[in-house]
Amino acid sequence: MRTTWAMTDICSAPFPFEKAETNASENVAGLVSAAFPAYARILHPAYRRVSEATAAAPAAFAFVRWTTVAKHSGAIAHPAMEWEAISAGQRDPGTPVWDVPPSMGRLPSQEQMVLASVLQDHTSMPERCWFAFAEARGLTVPPDYPRIVTAMGLMIVFRGAVFDAGRTFQHESPNLWWSDDRDWCVASDIDLMATYVGGSLACIEDLLATPRLEAVPAKPDQKVTIDADAVNPPPQQP
Structure with missing residues (x-):
């Protein structure tokens, strides 16, 4: 093919x-x-690095679901959740859940x-x-x-x-x-x-x-924009 x-x-x-x-x-x-x-x-998956790149092989990554990210960040998983809202503040250096966004x-x-x-x-x-x-x-x-x-x-x-x-x-x-x-x-x-x-x-x-x-x-009238998540608060602006 x-x-x-x-x-x-x-x-x-x-x-x-x-x-x-x-x-x-x-x-x-x-x-x-x-x-x-x-x-x-x-929902497009995020990625978590499971092995570093070497001279013989590139780095390896595993898929990470949005529900996993939401659970780790304390956000509420629901059908209209948005990545920016559920991933805010979740990257604890000690226990990383994802390395590459969707x-x-x-x-x-x-x-x-x-x-x-x-x-x-x-x-x-x-x-x-x-x-x-x-x-x-x-x-x-x-x-x-x-x-x-x-x-x-x-x-x-x-x-x-x-x-x-x-x-x-x-x-x-x-x-x-x-x-x-x-x-x-x-x-x-x-x-x-x-x-x-x-x-x-x-x-x-x-x-x-x-x-x-x-x-x-x-739903057909469901918003697809970044502000579609009416459950989780939007990430704080720096």
Whole structure:
């Protein structure tokens, strides 16, 4: 299986959802549209160093869940928690819980493939999916190539099978991908530490029950901005 997309693979594509709220990227519906009966939020893991780099091997890291960080910092874990609120003041040098924060706009490749394995069972067209990459990531693409306009700005699109979700373009992973039958849609906004999925009730239930993913339920009108956490106090400014 190819692991990257080539410039020649770029194709034109219709916007995924006619009712997508392209001007409302501050909530879940603005990212994946209000067309679905259910939604999930997949929290990107933080990382803890488990071994130092040597001449023979790079440093090794383990995934750390947000619930683990919240417990250590004394924050309250809930579906709308935000990283900045739960991680504030948790880095005790004596007992570090995490060393590297969650990535923005990127679900780790292992989690991406786990997500694809769940989604393949909730579409009649697993061999026909679309993968869009935000040009704002710094992609270098000639102006004459087709693009679509979304809440994340201009995007370059490729077509493939559901497991092509693991393929990268210019070292980036897809920020928006969906099945051709519109049974689900996945959005990893370039400024967010979480990935949002819209789908059927059965699809979202399966995602929430997948141990490898730290997935929580979400609502279409739920805010996705840094101030979305109404339970934990925001971190104090220096």
